[in-house]
Each structure stands twice: as structure tokens, then as C-alpha cells.
Amino acid sequence: xxxxxxxxxxxxxxxxxxxxxxxxxxxxxxxxxxxxxxxxxxxxxxxxxxxxxxxxxxxxxxxxxxxxxxxxxxxxxxxxxxxxxxxxxxxxxxxxxxxxxxxxxxxxxxxxxxxxxxxxxxxxxxxxxxxxxxxxxxxxxxxxxxxxxxxxxxxxxxxxxxxxxxxxxxxxxxxxxxxxxxxxxxxxxxxxxxxxxxxxxxxxxxxxxxxxxxxxxxxxxxxxxxxxxxxxxxxxxxxxxxxxxxxxxxxxxxxxxxxxxxxxxxxxxxxxxxxxxxxxxxxxxxxxxxxxxxxxxxxxxxxxxxxxxxxxxxxxxxxxxxxxxxxxxxxxxxxxxxxxxxxxxxxxxxxxxxxxxxxxxxxxxxxxxxxxxxxxxxxxxxxxxxxxxxxxxxxxxxxxxxxxxxxxxxxxxxxxxxxxxxx
Amino acid sequence: xxxxxxxxxxxxxxxxxxxxxxxxxxxxxxxxxxxxxxxxxxxxxxxxxxxxxxxxxxxxxxxxxxxxxxxxxxxxxxxxxxxxxxxxxxxxxxxxxxxxxxxxxxxxxxxxxxxxxxxxxxxxxxxxxxxxxxxxxxxxxxxxxxxxxxxxxxxxxxxxxxxxxxxxxxxxxxxxxxxxxxxxxxxxxxxxxxxxxxxxxxxxxxxxxxxxxxxxxxxxxxxxxxxxxxxxxxxxxxxxxxxxxxxxxxxxxxxxxxxxxxxxxxxxxxxxxxxxxxxxxxxxxxxxxxxxxxxxxxxxxxxxxxxxxxxxxxxxxxxxxxxxxxxxxxxxxxxxxxxxxxxxxxxxxxxxxxxxxxxxxxxxxxxxxxxxxxxxxxxxxxxxxxxxxxxxxxxxxxxxxxxxxxxxxxxxxxxxxxxxxxxxxxxxxxxxxxxxxxxxxxxxxxxxxxxxxxxxxxxxxxxxxxxxxxxxxxxxxxxxxxxxxxxxxxxxxxxxxx
Numbered sequence: 001x002x003x004x005x006x007x008x009x010x011x012x013x014x015x016x017x018x019x020x021x022x023x024x025x026x027x028x029x030x031x032x033x034x035x036x037x038x039x040x041x042x043x044x045x046x047x048x049x050x051x052x053x054x055x056x057x058x059x060x061x062x063x064x065x066x067x068x069x070x071x072x073x074x075x076x077x078x079x080x081x082x083x084x085x086x087x088x089x090x091x092x093x094x095x096x097x098x099x100x101x102x103x104x105x106x107x108x109x110x111x112x113x114x115x116x117x118x119x120x121x122x123x124x125x126x127x128x129x130x131x132x133x134x135x136x137x138x139x140x141x142x143x144x145x146x147x148x149x150x151x152x153x154x155x156x157x158x159x160x161x162x163x164x165x166x167x168x169x170x171x172x173x174x175x176x177x178x179x180x181x182x183x184x185x186x187x188x189x190x191x192x193x194x195x196x197x198x199x200x201x202x203x204x205x206x207x208x209x210x211x212x213x214x215x216x217x218x219x220x221x222x223x224x225x226x227x228x229x230x231x232x233x234x235x236x237x238x239x240x241x242x243x244x245x246x247x248x249x250x251x252x253x254x255x256x257x258x259x260x261x262x263x264x265x266x267x268x269x270x271x272x273x274x275x276x277x278x279x280x281x282x283x284x285x286x287x288x289x290x291x292x293x294x295x296x297x298x299x300x301x302x303x304x305x306x307x308x309x310x311x312x313x314x315x316x317x318x319x320x321x322x323x324x325x326x327x328x329x330x331x332x333x334x335x336x337x338x339x340x341x342x343x344x345x346x347x348x349x350x351x352x353x354x355x356x357x358x359x360x361x362x363x364x365x366x367x368x369x370x371x372x373x374x375x376x377x378x379x380x381x382x383x384x385x386x387x388x389x390x391x392x393x394x395x396x397x398x399x400x401x402x403x404x405x406x407x408x409x410x411x412x413x414x415x416x417x418x419x420x421x422x423x
Numbered sequence: 424x425x426x427x428x429x430x431x432x433x434x435x436x437x438x439x440x441x442x443x444x445x446x447x448x449x450x451x452x453x454x455x456x457x458x459x460x461x462x463x464x465x466x467x468x469x470x471x472x473x474x475x476x477x478x479x480x481x482x483x484x485x486x487x488x489x490x491x492x493x494x495x496x497x498x499x500x501x502x503x504x505x506x507x508x509x510x511x512x513x514x515x516x517x518x519x520x521x522x523x524x525x526x527x528x529x530x531x532x533x534x535x536x537x538x539x540x541x542x543x544x545x546x547x548x549x550x551x552x553x554x555x556x557x558x559x560x561x562x563x564x565x566x567x568x569x570x571x572x573x574x575x576x577x578x579x580x581x582x583x584x585x586x587x588x589x590x591x592x593x594x595x596x597x598x599x600x601x602x603x604x605x606x607x608x609x610x611x612x613x614x615x616x617x618x619x620x621x622x623x624x625x626x627x628x629x630x631x632x633x634x635x636x637x638x639x640x641x642x643x644x645x646x647x648x649x650x651x652x653x654x655x656x657x658x659x660x661x662x663x664x665x666x667x668x669x670x671x672x673x674x675x676x677x678x679x680x681x682x683x684x685x686x687x688x689x690x691x692x693x694x695x696x697x698x699x700x701x702x703x704x705x706x707x708x709x710x711x712x713x714x715x716x717x718x719x720x721x722x723x724x725x726x727x728x729x730x731x732x733x734x735x736x737x738x739x740x741x742x743x744x745x746x747x748x749x750x751x752x753x754x755x756x757x758x759x760x761x762x763x764x765x766x767x768x769x770x771x772x773x774x775x776x777x778x779x780x781x782x783x784x785x786x787x788x789x790x791x792x793x794x795x796x797x798x799x800x801x802x803x804x805x806x807x808x809x810x811x812x813x814x815x816x817x818x819x820x821x822x823x824x825x826x827x828x829x830x831x832x833x834x835x836x837x838x839x840x841x842x843x844x845x846x847x848x849x850x851x852x853x854x855x856x857x858x859x860x861x862x863x864x865x866x867x868x869x870x871x872x873x874x875x876x877x878x879x880x881x882x883x884x885x886x887x888x889x890x891x892x893x894x895x896x897x898x899x900x901x902x903x904x905x906x907x908x909x910x911x912x913x914x915x916x917x918x919x920x921x
Contacts, residue, residue, distance in 0.1 A: 075677055098680060142598075156870060161848050161866075162781060169855070174629075275723075400628060404878060
């Protein structure tokens with residue numbers, strides 16, 4: 001053990017790019033950093049690196065080499081993986097047993113270079129961005145059963161386990177999700193998995209009136225037909241500040257590219273889907289609208305496009321992610337008008353909004369907050385003003401967060417300044 | 424067994440009782456501060472009635488500002504505070520201390536906002552779990568987590584314990600069903616976490632608070648999600664000749680991609696006990712009985728029950744009965760829900776355990792419990808929320824026999840240790856409280872526990888809020904007691920426990 005420690009101390013000294021391959025190495029490298037008070041930039045495959053402030057750190061701790069499935073028990077509905085395991089690989093493994101990560105991890109790859117890149121399990125957990133099923137099944141944080149990791153002193157810690165019901169101490173799995181690597185360097189995560197529904201279908205409703213859209217969202221949330229996705233995609237703005245993308249992002253035979261549309265997804269066995277479509281048509285009076293239907297293949301492509309933000313592919317503008325209570329969707333649509341390119345997910349709650357780089361985002365941020373929402377600046381344009389807060393946080397929550405940060409990472413070494421400027 | 428190490432009593436605080444009581448009367452109406460023995464006696468225990476301890480005084484504030492001022496005062500004066508909801512907790516989380524103020528949230532009993540547009544209800548913490556469903560059912564909605572004590576347990580307590588229920592497999596526990604809380608920290612700071620939006624930005628403080636057993640803050644408001652009632656709900660009773668067959672069937676149902684709304688298992692001892700007690704019509708030739716409930720659209724439920732029947736037959740089921748109507752469905756559940764009182768009728772005392780295991784270990788743990796039953800020469804009846812691996816063995820014993828009591832304690836601790844060994848957890852839904860505190864080191868090492876304590880100390884640096892709970896005081900794996908019910912004198916005997 002002594003030799004190992006010495007070896008890792010030497011590695012720490014010699015290299016600024018640390019790439020441990022096991023938990024003990026992670027622990028020892030962090031112990032070195034703790035001793036020397038050196039900040040560390042913790043990351044996986046960097047698929048979401050542009051989110052948050054740039055980290056100024058002497059050392060980079062790359063967890064992408066710490067990868068692989070530790071345990072996969074389909075019948076127990078969990079998969080335990082090392083943090084560097086690619087989400088794409090996990091999904092391929094699950095697919096063989098008709099299982100999936102039903103929270104639909106958001107794919108940020110298209111934003112970067114027009115190609116899919118869902119990043120790693122550790123990154124997915126650390127950022128907590130869930131896709132279209134969120135309002136029905138929960139977010140990433142609802143699917144983390146447990147983890148192992150290393151805190152800012154180099155101590156190996158664990159929380160949770162592999163079972164769904166677990167009230168043994170604080171639920172640190174939740175705390176770690178969405179913490180952007182500022183609390184723990186993950187070394188193992190256990191994800192709850194779900195059976196994949198045998199089929200799916202999407203109803204497209206061609207409509208753009210804000211009140212009607214808001215009513216449709218409300219009807220989706222009030223329905224007992226287990227609708228697992230509801231989005232609104234408005235017309236693209238005519239401004240030259242946006243590169244037209246909509247027809248490419250949603251190029252499907254049965255989707256009319258012209259104009260705005262509302263889409264709802266129904267998943268299950270085919271009989272159940274038929275039965276529910278009939279019921280939904282009645283409860284939402286769909287005869288009033290022009291509609292079309294996406295079969296299983298087109299439906300699958302459509303929701304992949306939504307959950308990989310293909311509408312904003314390779315954008316150089318700012319991209320904001322806002323969440324408001326669903327009843328505020330009408331007000332938001334009225335404000336956004338045709339000024340920005342956006343779409344609404346989570347049945348009226350989640351707004352992805354592209355704002356031209358030279359435009360001030362303050363007014364938009366204020367509107368979101370006035371509507372009881374919060375906003376995250378996901379991608380920043382070259383003109384972005386860096387004194388702008390990237391995450392919404394009030395003073396009390398910031399104070400509590402700072403204390404919690406100190407309890408994990410007393411010397412503030414993990415991703416300093418990534419989320420908040422103070423720590 | 425009712426001896427347990429508690430934090431050292433601060434005699435200076437006790438000696439200042441009159442002064443403290445008078446001070447508390449500045450922050451709330453005088454009638455809300457109780458200090459006479461006959462007034463505070465009802466608060467000496469929660470539903471883990473084996474442990475009793477009197478608080479210094481009881482204070483029942485009426486609004487958040489009062490809670491804040493009381494906590495600020497206690498923080499300044501170094502007075503410990505024990506928060507309490509309805510007192511239905513089974514792990515002793517609300518056990519008072521002699522030098523502590525018991526802060527009862529019973530007067531926070533109003534629903535503040537029913538927001539059908541945002542599918543949520545904003546409520547004070549003292550409102551009972553079931554009242555939320557009652558408040559929204561006229562429009563076809565309900566609140567999903569359904570702990571067995573839902574008639575009496577408060578939503579604030581549910582947040583503190585992350586309560587589950589029989590439908591957790593499909594709908595999750597409290598943590599998956601709340602959107603926000605208002606909370607007062609030990610120093611009196613009032614904070615709002617979340618609101619009516621899904622998720623929150625930054626650290627998931629809501630996730631941290633949920634299940635924190637009253638150690639991090641006092642919940643003064645909760646926003647819960649409400650769901651639309653499913654179109655169809657049906658249940659089936661399935662009997663099996665052996666434990667293995669029943670256990671394998673549970674695993675096969677899940678492996679086939681079916682997620683039941685509820686899936687319960689009862690062993691022979693519990694079938695016999697409940698059938699004698701409520702005559703639910705359970706098959707008496709079954710060694711293991713499964714209740715499976717599905718919800719969804721009519722055709723989906725019918726199709727999935729066809730599949731479940733085939734899976735059950737493959738696993739040698741010897742009976743299969745599908746509910747024909749709502750009355751029959753409720754009848755199927757009546758026996759399961761009467762499990763606790765039925766055991767109360769079988770022996771002078773029983774201990775209720777609460778642990779979780781991976782579903783696939785069901786027959787293994789049942790065999791282990793059976794082995795331990797023989798080893799300790801004590802009867803046991805087993806009820807499981809099998810879908811999510813949460814088990815509630817009920818150990819039958821006579822508490823007046825001290826030697827038998829000791830054996831019962833050892834038996835209980837061995838079951839929980841076996842759960843942890845098999846990859847499960849010490850508690851599925853009752854929490855750790857004082858009951859399983861010293862067993863925490865079975866599941867966690869010193870680093871794990873220290874990290875949790877560091878979080879506690881970062882938010883409550885003087886360790887004044889609910890001290891002595893959850894984390895080991897002794898830091899050794901002492902074998903502590905579980906829910907002890909003597910001659911049916913259970914706290915809240917009317918509540919079905921399952």
C-alpha cells in the first residue's frame with residue numbers, strides 16, 4: 001500500500017492530466033490534492049463541458065477511463081457501472097433485454113458538433129438533465145439508487161444501494177445528482193432501469209394559439225391515458241440570427257414541416273395504444289384540429305430529435321433551459337412570440353430557448369423568474385457577458401449549498417466556480 | 424430493551440426549565456406551551472412505544488414565524504429540539520429528551536392551495552396523508568404514497584421519513600412525489616426549497632431533506648404532486664405450494680417487463696393468522712400467497728393479467744383469483760392490511776421488522792428467517808412488499824419473559840443483518856430513528872457515517888435538532904429493539920399496518 005501511495009503521489013506531481021483506473025487511485029490522487037491544496041477539474045468525456053463556468057484548476061481528473069459495467073441484474077431492475085461508462089453503451093446493453101433508462105438522458109452532442117454524444121454515466125448523474133418523460137416517470141435523480149465516490153479529503157464514501165426503498169441515512173444520491181462534480185468524484189453509480197414499452201405512437205396536432213397550446217398541455221397532465229411525452233414546437237423565427245434547422249431536425253414522412261405543431265407520445269402494447277388514442281381523441285376533442293400520426297419508427301426518431309436538442313444543432317447563440325409551472329406556459333409563449341427559437345417539453349414546463357448572441361438575456365431571465373420558474377444558461381455565445389449568473393439560486397439556498405459543499409470538500413478543490421462564483 | 428443510550432442530559436438546561444417555558448410563551452400563545460406532567464405525558468413516545476422519555480416542555484406553534492423564533496431562541500440558548508408530526512413513526516424518530524423542547528406541528532393542519540392546473544397541493548405539514556387525497560378526489564386525483572398509517576400520519580412526517588407504501592414500485596416514495604418544502608433551520612432561518620416546478624436547480628436539497636428524519640430542519644409547508652386516478656385497477660390472489668415458487672414468480676413478473684402497482688407476499692403463518700382474523704377468503708392450501716395489483720387502461724390490465732397467470736402457472740401456482748369488482752379487490756387487501764392486529768391476537772407481543780432485500784433474494788431471506796425462527800425458538804409471520812423487496816417479519820413472543828425478549832432482539836437484529844448481507848437495506852420505510860441507530864455500522868463504514876454527520880453539522884453546528892437519532896452514539900453494533908407491541912397495546916391500534 002505504501003508503494004502504491006508513493007506511486008500515486010509521483011503521478012500527481014508529474015502530470016496535470018490525471019486518469020485513474022480504479023477507486024483507490026482516485027482516492028489517493030485526491031488525498032494528494034488535499035495535502036497540496038490544489039484545485040481539480042473533475043470530468044468524464046466532456047460532452048457537457050460548456051455547461052457552467054470554466055473551471056480554473058491546476059489538475060484535471062479524467063474519470064472516463066474508470067469505465068465498465070460492474071453488475072447488471074435485469075430482473076432486479078438495476079445496473080451498477082463505473083462513472084466513465086458511456087450512456088450509449090449502457091443503453092445498448094439494456095436494449096438486449098428490452099430495458100432502458102426511462103428518464104431519457106438529454107443528448108447535448110448535437111449542440112456541439114451536430115453528432116450524438118450522451119456522455120458518461122457519471123456526467124449524466126452529475127448534471128441531472130432528464131428528457132421528455134420527466135413529468136411522468138421522474139428525473140435522473142429519481143433513478144439513482146446509490147453511488148460510491150471520493151470526497152474532497154480523499155475519503156471513499158458510499159450512499160444508498162441497489163434497492164428502491166431505502167431510508168438509511170441521508171439520501172446523498174439525490175444530493176450528488178445535479179452537483180456538477182463539486183461534491184464527490186464518483187467511482188460507481190447504480191441506476192434504476194425500466195422495462196421498455198413494446199411500441200409507441202405520436203399524435204401531431206397542428207396548432208399554435210398560445211391559449212390552446214396551454215389547454216392541450218393541461219389536458220395531457222389531466223389525462224389518465226399515461227401520456228409519456230408532450231411538446232410544442234412553434235414556427236422558427238425569420239431572423240437571420242438563427243440558422244433554419246426545424247425541417248432537418250424533424251424530417252419525417254408524416255410530419256408536415258410547415259408551421260407550428262404540438263406532439264404527444266403514447267407508449268405500450270399496440271392494443272393499449274389504439275385504445276388510448278381513441279380515448280385521447282375524445283377527451284382532447286382532436287377532431288377540431290388538423291392532425292397526423294407518427295408510427296413506431298417515426299415516433300422513435302421524433303423523440304430522439306427532441307431529446308437531443310437537434311433544433312439547436314451547432315448553434316453559436318446562447319441556449320437557455322427554463323422550467324416553469326405548467327400553468328405559466330401561456331404567458332411564456334406570449335412573451336417569447338417569434339422573437340426566439342424555442343420548444344416546450346415536459347407538457348408545458350420545460351422551455352429550451354435559443355437567444356441570439358448579441359441580445360441581452362436579462363429581461364427573459366426576469367420573466368422566467370417572475371413566472372415562478374428557474375433558468376440555466378446551457379450554452380454561451382461568444383458575446384456572452386460573464387458576469388451573468390448561470391444558475392438561478394436565492395441567497396439562502398446559496399448559503400445552505402455552500403455549507404454542504406464544505407462538508408464534502410472542505411478545501412473547495414472540486415470544480416471550483418463551476419456552478420457559483422463563490423465556491 | 425427499553426434501555427437505550429441517549430445524548431447526555433444538560434442539567435443546566437433542565438434547571439432553567441421555568442425560565443425557558445416563560446420565554447417560549449413570548450413566541451406563541453401561552454396555551455401552546457405545555458410543561459405540566461399531565462400535559463406533556465402524551466408526547467413521551469411515538470408509535471415505537473417501547474421507548475418513553477419526557478421532554479422538558481412541549482410547544483405547539485401555529486405558524487412558520489413562530490417556529491422560526493422558537494428555533495432561534497433554542498439555538499441561542501443551546502436547547503435541543505425534537506420535531507414531531509403525528510407521532511405515528513415506528514422507529515422512535517420523535518422520542519423526546521429530558522433536556523429538549525418537543526416541537527409539535529399538530530396545529531399546522533390546513534391545506535393551503537389545491538392547484539389542479541399545476542397538479543399539486545400546497546399543504547401544512549400536520550395535514551394527514553389521506554386528507555390530501557380526500558381533498559382532490561372529487562376531481563379524480565390522488566396523492567400516490569400510501570403508508571399504512573395514512574389515516575393518521577402527517578405529510579410532514581412522511582417527508583421526514585420518506586414514507587412509501589404498497590404502491591412504491593410503480594409510483595415511488597415521498598421523495599419522488601413532492602415538489603417543494605418550506606423549512607426552518609435550527610438557527611431560525613426560513614428557506615424555501617423547490618416550488619411548483621419539476622426539479623430544482625443546483626444541489627437537490629429537497630432530496631436531502633426527504634428522509635432526513637427531522638435532523639436538518641423543521642418542515643413548515645409541503646408541495647406535493649397529485650396524480651389522476653388510473654382508469655382500471657384490478658388485483659389477483661395467487662397461491663403457491665412453496666416459498667421458492669412464490670419468490671421466483673415475483674422475479675419472473677418483473678423480468679417480463681411488468682411493473683405492478685403493488686405486489687405483496689404473505690407466508691403460511693400470516694395467511695393463517697389473517698384468515699382467522701378477517702376471513703378474507705384466502706386459499707388455505709397455499710404456503711405462500713401473492714396479491715398482485717395492476718392499474719392502467721382496461722385492455723392493458725387484462726392483457727397483463729393473462730401474462731401474469733401464465734407466469735404464475737409456470738411457477739406451479741395452485742390458485743389464481745382475479746378481482747371481479749372493486750369490492751372484491753378491497754376484500755383481497757383486507758387480510759393483508761389486518762396483518763398486524765392478526766399477529767397481535769396470536770401472541771402476547773410481536774416485533775415488526777422493516778428491512779429491504781433485492782427481490783431475487785426473497786426465498787433466501789424467507790429460508791433464513793425460518794432457520795432463525797428455529798434457532799431462537801420463536802414464531803414469526805412474514806409479510807412483504809415483494810415488488811420493492813421491503814419485508815416486514817413479525818416476530819411473536821411474550822415480553823413478560825425477559826429471556827424470550829432477549830432472544831427476540833437478537834433474532835430481529837440477525838434478520839436486518841441478513842438483509843444488508845444480501846444487498847438490501849436496514850430500513851425500507853420506517854426509518855432508522857433510535858431503533859436501528861446502532862445497526863448503521865452494518866451498512867456503512869466510518870467514512871460513510873462521518874460524511875453524513877459532516878452534513879448534519881454543517882447545517883446544525885451545535886447538534887441541537889433531534890440529536891441521538893439515526894447515527895450511532897455507541898459506534899458499535901449493539902442489538903437494539905424494534906417495534907414492540909405488548910398485549911395488543913400498540914400505539915394507534917386502529918391503523919392498519921402493512
